[in-house]
Amino acid sequence: MPRSVRTRLALWHTLVLALVLVTFTVAAWIFLQRLTEERIDRSLADAVTAFRQAVLAEVRANRSADDAVQDVAREFRFSGRRVLVYGGHHSLLAISDSTRDALTRAISAIDDADDSPIHPLFASLTPGRSTYATVSAGGQQVRGYATSFTVGDQSFTIVALATRKWEQAFLTSFLEATAISIPLALVLAGLGGYFLARRSFAAVVDMGRRASSIDSDSLDARLAVRNTGDEMDELATVFNDMLGRLERSFVMQRQFMADASHELRTPLASLRAEASVTLSSPRTTQEYERSLEQVRDDARRLSVTVDDLFTLARLDADEHILQPARFYLEELLMDCVARIRPLALDRGLTLDFHPGVEAPCAGEPELVDRIVTNLLDNAIKYTPAGGAVRVELETADGRHLVRVTDTGTGIPEDARPHVFDRFYRADAARTRSLSGGAGLGLSIAWRIARAHGGSLELTSSGPHGTVFTLVLPGVP
Ligand SMILES: Nc1ncnc2c1ncn2[C@@H]1O[C@H](COP(=O)(O)OP(=O)(O)OP(=O)(O)O)[C@@H](O)[C@H]1O
Ligand SMILES: [Mg+2]
Structure with a gap:
C-alpha cells in the first residue's frame, strides 16, 4: 500500500469507480441480451402468424392447402426471417423465398444434415402448441420457432428461423465499446482523483x-x-490557537525563570556583601553577632523563596501528586490563628476567629495551612497598627468558605487583577522594605486552592480593608 494519502485516495477512488462501471456493464449486458432475444422471438412469432394468415386467406379463396402453402412460401418476404413448412412425417413442403445470405447457407446446412437440429423442435411440439429453440449450424447461432396448425384435415408445422448475426454484432460492439471506454474512464478518473487529492492536500x-x-x-x-472556511482552514486555526497557548506558556515560563533568579540573586548578593564587609576588618563580638543575624535573616528569606518555588514547581508538574488526608478545617484555622496571633499583637492588631461549625475536608493540611498563613501574613503586613483582622468560617452546599477580612490599606484598583500573578507586588518598594516578600504568597495560595478542587478570590478591597475568600470542597 502506498504511503502517500493522495495516492491511496486516488487508488480507492479509481477502484470504487471500476467496481461501479463493471457492475453496470454486466447488468447492461444481461439486459441487452434479454432484450435482443425477446426481439428475435417476437419477430419469429410475427413471421409465423403472418405466414399462417396468408395461407388461411388463400385456402378461403378455394385453393388447396398444399398449393396455398407453396404459393405463400414463394411470395413470403419477412426481412431476415425464413419460414419452412413441413407436412406429415416432417417432410419439407415449402421454404420461403431466400436471398443468398448467411441464413440461407445456414438453413441449407441444417436441412441437409441427417441429424438436423431443427428436428428436436418437432419433438417438443404438440398440436396447437409452439416452441422456441436455439440451434447452431454452419458456425452460426440460429434461433428457431415452430408451431403447428391444421387446415381442413391436413396438419402443417411451420418453422421460422433467424440468425442472431445482427444481435451478436450489436452485443460485440457494446462489449468492445465498454472494453475501451472503461479503462479510459478509469485512467482519467485516477489521474483526476490524484490531482484533486494533490490540490486538497497541498495545504496540509x-x-x-x-x-x-x-x-x-x-x-x-x-x-x-x-480564509476559504474549509477544513484545512479550521485545522490551521486550531493549530495556530495551540501555538498561541504554547507561546503564552513559554513566555510565562521564561518570565518566571527570570523573576525567580532575580529573587534569589538579591538575598544571595546581600549575603555575600554582608560577609565581605564583616571580613574586611577585625570586628568586635557584637559586630560579628549583628552580622551573623543579618546573614541568618537573608538565609531565611532565601529559603522561604526556594520553598515557595519548590511548592509551585511541584503543583505545576502534577497537581494529582497530592496525598489527601481527612482533616477538620476549623481546627486547622484555630492552629493557624493561634500561631500568628502573637505577631498580630506585636504589630498592634487584633486577630479574631470564632469557629462555629465543623468543617471536614480532604487534602494536604500542610498546604491548606500555607494558604491561610499567607492570607493572614498579608492581612497583618498591610494593616496599620490599631486595625483588626478577622477570620470567618461558613459551610454551605457541601463547601467550606473561609473569609479573611482586614481593615488595612487595601489593594490599588489597577493591582487587583494581578495579585495572584507570580512575583507580583502591588508596591514592590514598600513591601520589600517592610518584609521582603517575593510576591509569591497569593499565587501559591491560589494554586494550592485549585489543586484541592477549590478556589481563592479577592472578594473586595478598598481604603477600609480587604476581603479574601477561600472555598474548599467539603467531605461527608
Ligand atoms: N490584605 C492585603 N491588603 C493589601 N494589599 C494586599 C493584601 N494582600 C495582598 N496584597 C497585595 O498583593 C500583593 C501580592 O501578594 P502576595 O502575598 O502574593 O505577595 P507578597 O505578600 O508581597 O510577598 P510574599 O507573600 O511572597 O511574602 C502584595 O504585594 C500586596 O501589594
Ligand atoms: Mg504575601
Missing part, C-alpha cells in the same frame, strides 16, 4: 512544512489561513 503539506520549522525560538510563527 504546506502546513507540515511550516510546522516543522517552528521551534521554541519561533513560537510567534503562525500557519497561513487562506
Whole structure:
C-alpha cells in the first residue's frame, strides 16, 4: 500500500469507480441480451402468424392447402426471417423465398444434415402448441420457432428461423465499446482523483512544512489561513490557537525563570556583601553577632523563596501528586490563628476567629495551612497598627468558605487583577522594605486552592480593608 494519502485516495477512488462501471456493464449486458432475444422471438412469432394468415386467406379463396402453402412460401418476404413448412412425417413442403445470405447457407446446412437440429423442435411440439429453440449450424447461432396448425384435415408445422448475426454484432460492439471506454474512464478518473487529492492536500503539506520549522525560538510563527472556511482552514486555526497557548506558556515560563533568579540573586548578593564587609576588618563580638543575624535573616528569606518555588514547581508538574488526608478545617484555622496571633499583637492588631461549625475536608493540611498563613501574613503586613483582622468560617452546599477580612490599606484598583500573578507586588518598594516578600504568597495560595478542587478570590478591597475568600470542597 502506498504511503502517500493522495495516492491511496486516488487508488480507492479509481477502484470504487471500476467496481461501479463493471457492475453496470454486466447488468447492461444481461439486459441487452434479454432484450435482443425477446426481439428475435417476437419477430419469429410475427413471421409465423403472418405466414399462417396468408395461407388461411388463400385456402378461403378455394385453393388447396398444399398449393396455398407453396404459393405463400414463394411470395413470403419477412426481412431476415425464413419460414419452412413441413407436412406429415416432417417432410419439407415449402421454404420461403431466400436471398443468398448467411441464413440461407445456414438453413441449407441444417436441412441437409441427417441429424438436423431443427428436428428436436418437432419433438417438443404438440398440436396447437409452439416452441422456441436455439440451434447452431454452419458456425452460426440460429434461433428457431415452430408451431403447428391444421387446415381442413391436413396438419402443417411451420418453422421460422433467424440468425442472431445482427444481435451478436450489436452485443460485440457494446462489449468492445465498454472494453475501451472503461479503462479510459478509469485512467482519467485516477489521474483526476490524484490531482484533486494533490490540490486538497497541498495545504496540509504546506502546513507540515511550516510546522516543522517552528521551534521554541519561533513560537510567534503562525500557519497561513487562506480564509476559504474549509477544513484545512479550521485545522490551521486550531493549530495556530495551540501555538498561541504554547507561546503564552513559554513566555510565562521564561518570565518566571527570570523573576525567580532575580529573587534569589538579591538575598544571595546581600549575603555575600554582608560577609565581605564583616571580613574586611577585625570586628568586635557584637559586630560579628549583628552580622551573623543579618546573614541568618537573608538565609531565611532565601529559603522561604526556594520553598515557595519548590511548592509551585511541584503543583505545576502534577497537581494529582497530592496525598489527601481527612482533616477538620476549623481546627486547622484555630492552629493557624493561634500561631500568628502573637505577631498580630506585636504589630498592634487584633486577630479574631470564632469557629462555629465543623468543617471536614480532604487534602494536604500542610498546604491548606500555607494558604491561610499567607492570607493572614498579608492581612497583618498591610494593616496599620490599631486595625483588626478577622477570620470567618461558613459551610454551605457541601463547601467550606473561609473569609479573611482586614481593615488595612487595601489593594490599588489597577493591582487587583494581578495579585495572584507570580512575583507580583502591588508596591514592590514598600513591601520589600517592610518584609521582603517575593510576591509569591497569593499565587501559591491560589494554586494550592485549585489543586484541592477549590478556589481563592479577592472578594473586595478598598481604603477600609480587604476581603479574601477561600472555598474548599467539603467531605461527608
Ligand atoms: N490584605 C492585603 N491588603 C493589601 N494589599 C494586599 C493584601 N494582600 C495582598 N496584597 C497585595 O498583593 C500583593 C501580592 O501578594 P502576595 O502575598 O502574593 O505577595 P507578597 O505578600 O508581597 O510577598 P510574599 O507573600 O511572597 O511574602 C502584595 O504585594 C500586596 O501589594
Ligand atoms: Mg504575601
